[in-house]
Amino acid sequence: MSSTDPLPAEGRVTPTGSWETYKRLLAYVKPFWLAFLLAVIGNVIYAAASTGMAAAMEYVIAAIENPTDGNRILLTLMIVGVFAFRGLGTFMSQYFIGYVGRNVINALRNDVFDRLLTLPSRYFDDNAAGRLVSKLTFNVEQVAEATTNAVTISLREGLTIVGLLGFMLYTNWKLTLIFLAVGPIIGAVVSYASKRFRKISKRIQGSMGDITHVASESIAGYRVVRTFGGEDYEQQRFREVNDRNLKQSLKMASTQAISVPVIQVLVAVAIAALVWTMLAPEIRGGMSTGELVAFITAATTMAKPIRQVTSVHAKIQKGVAAAYDVFETIDERPEQDPGTYAPARVEGTIRFDNVSFRYRDQLDNVLEGITLTIPAGQSVALVGRSGSGKSTLVSLLPRFYDHTGGDILIDEHSLRDYSLKALRSQIALVTQNVVLFNDTIAANIAYGALRDCSREEILEAAAKAHALEFIERMPEGLDTMIGDNGVMLSGGQRQRLAIARALLKNAPILILDEATSALDTESERHIQEALETVMQGRTTLVIAHRLSTIEKADRILVMDGGRIVESGRHDELLDAGGAYAQLHQIQFSEHA
Template sequence: MAQEPSNWQTYKRLLKYVRPFWVAFVFAVIGNIIYAAASTAMAAAMEYVIEAIENPTDQNRLLLTGLIVGVFGLRGLGTFMSQYFISYVGRNVINALRVQLFDRLLTLPSRYFDDNASGRLVSKLTFNVEQVAEATTDAVTITLREGLTVIGLLGFMLYTNWKLTVVFLVVGPVIGAVVSYASKRFRRLSKRIQGSMGDITHVASEGIAGYRVVRTFGGEDYERQRFHQVSQHNLVQSLKMASTQAISVPVIQVLVALAIASLVWLMLSPEIRGTMSTGELIAFITAATTMAKPVRQVTSVHAKIQKGVAAAHDVFETMDQPPEQDHGTFAPERVTGQITLDKVCFRYRDQLDDVLHNISLDIPAGQSVALVGRSGSGKSTLVSLLPRFYEYTDGEISIDGHALADYQLQALRGQIALVTQNVVLFNDTIAANIAYGALKDATREQIREAAAKAHALEFIDRMPEGLDTMIGDNGVMLSGGQRQRLAIARALLKNAPILILDEATSALDTESERHIQDALETVMEGRTTLVIAHRLSTIEKADRIVVMDAGQIVESGRHEELLAAGGAYANLHQTQFSESA
């Protein structure tokens, strides 16, 4: 197992995203330098304030008022430059990370999505990436601004009286130890908080998406309990984080206060004070007390840095996942559609037994093959190997004599149109759902023609805005049959040489199914078609029917031949005929 990268390695990788915006970053640094210089000047100016009070001439009065306005004006300019430009850098970094993460998610194999709930992946894109923003904006701003202020004030104190400054610096290692302990705890808690936020997103998305099932089966109390549980876990972790931060900050403040108190006590000693004037003493004390705030800010920023680093670990872990294997170079414009399966085996990653055993099948171009069998017999798994959603573990699948691995993934999938029983539609217009993705340049006439062939125009034309009607999240405004017909229209518009219909008519009523069957028979002409159907009445005209059981082919032939053979297909047919009767 690969060793997890260290905090510093992750942070260095994160800072690489800042490079394209280095000009804005330089302006932010200049702003922080101006702010730190102004803060140091405020402490140093106390000597002149005392002198002006002791010697109130017109010149001193003018000098003092000008000094106050100038120092605060510089601080204001420094604050604006540091905050705006570092925010500009930070938000651009977040945008780059978010886009890159989403791009990687689009290329990851199906197994990654099987192993990771969609809610948790959405949480990575939203909450976790936002946590990184704090590490690259607030944390950098505070570290630079307050860190430079501390350096400026220390420099002034060393210049004024190095002996007193050394006394003040004695508490440095103790503060470092407190910060080190807090940092480790912050990172540990941040990981737990991110995990709990993923759980919250996951539970919430399931409850919202399945609200009809929840209400119908009285699942409100169960969902409420699930959500309360994950939300409570998040609350406990967040409070632990808050308590650690709340304890560490005052401890550091007390340590700084002890150092300042020691300074004041020592200042009364003539040996330490030396020849310092009253103005110099007050300026020194002002510098020491002014340092309390930036020290507190710099130490408290560790919580944000640790949150950001923990989030970046999680984000980079997904980005580093290997994408789908795509080493093929063969990219034909259009295949004829001859499919050959030779002793194909497949097993899911964590399973010991094969799901498919030695599947051999030769499908000539343009032939329609129906796959039938009980649920769990491997039909859907078999057809999911064709577009390479999963990689078969043994044997070979070829199209037009070329192994699937020889094809470029995009070129391979461009040859296949797919309609599944779980229709996926997008919160867009009907036209955009039919002409989706690579089909977006289809003309209005082509879209209407595909919709007509899928018998979808009869309900589309009744819609308030026809093809331009918005259909809601996953087509919530449509019935099951209407959604299915839009998916079929999308497949028809693609006009691919290979067509996969996985329970394509499952959501249709008898009348709609009859219309669709006519349309499918038309569209199947000249195309290699793989049809998965539970209702055997829909596949009686297929060129060949393949019966599967327990991941193996047990029978193959035409409808009449298989009935006459009196085997597994005849039994399935008899069972369905009895049920329908």
């Protein structure tokens, strides 16, 4: 298992501590160790040059006191050389750590997205789409701060501090110990600020998820917002989450703004104590003026890297909080897929054996005691009031949810015996809420595993779905871009593309969940003809509110309260005068 692979599903625990999370984040750096090494070398060069500049002050003073031609040339070359050397170190550290950081972000985004595609339906029920998008964009970008800027500053300024301290110890160790006396106080300030930064960062990320969520809802539903005068309400909702984000961001800024000057004052106190002590002859010893100036220069030069290293904690804590949130998603258990049975094509006999189902955290079953056999090639229509369990029942077939009691079998093999990929390859699905992608018409019909289908096959599926009549009127035919979720198409046109997609898949099992609901009467007539053709030889489950569309079904099941209360053909059920006859009577009188 590579360092970037998610942990096994069993017993997986997201690390809770800052250091554990950061260690896991640094594991993503391993594949780019060479670039990281070059960045470290660049930081070493920078630190050496910065230390050299302080040490050079001794030679500058000597050159000023003894201005010979040789000293003038040496001093000029030394100034240019030190700055050129430091410039090389800056380039190497910034470019290569940037290279590592962006690659880490790329890998993290891929891992999060890959995991999202494998998570069970309940995860998407529990998490708003806006918040998940925020994880992929804002949170992962925050990790970049921790793996690029923060690492660069920590390494570069940290090594500079080490180099300057080494020089100071070499020059006069007694004076250096006085300077280091403020170290524990600085450490305590940094520790307190770090904890506060991490806590506030978590809140900021949560509020950014809320902002994305509210904004995406308002943008996606702009027609409803405007029609029902929801502008003021949406503005208020957005302002509330935006103000919450502002409040947390200001807390972060104030903590950073207070901690940095406090540390600077502490460093200044240490430098002042140095200057005061240096004037005592017993401490100064035999140090020359040049050595004293070089020592003071090293001490004052250290103020900037100390400030930088302490201020970087805010970025590191932001990154750690973001990484924790990202790893939480990566560590979510994917859909359980223990099945291995993978036939090329099933016959399509479906059997429900005393099936029950309840949603997580609910006490009552949504489905109860469903026992039913559907022979291969038969069409079964499910009717009943809203909330009777029709859509839930068909959602169990592709295993969007797992039944909680009994068993479901296809060709006498339990659904759990099938691998998810093999099971879903046997099923074509058309739902009431059509999902289309911002791509061409052809790419939407031949989507996913169907992308290798020929142009002729796509045209044939479109013709059967009666979609060709509007496709041919489009400016670029099959190659016309249809906008976000097919915004440029009417409801009926979008529905026909979804039906064409199902026709092209040519699966032995077909699920039509209100497939004709968005169609006008003329389109519906065409679609009914197409569906009757495509249903031949396929096991079809049809959910329909309009009973006129399912009169020719081989069998009609009436559901109520999660149970099957009636079963039979259209004429039989009408003659029986039960629930179906009542539904039919209501619709017939409404239509009349």
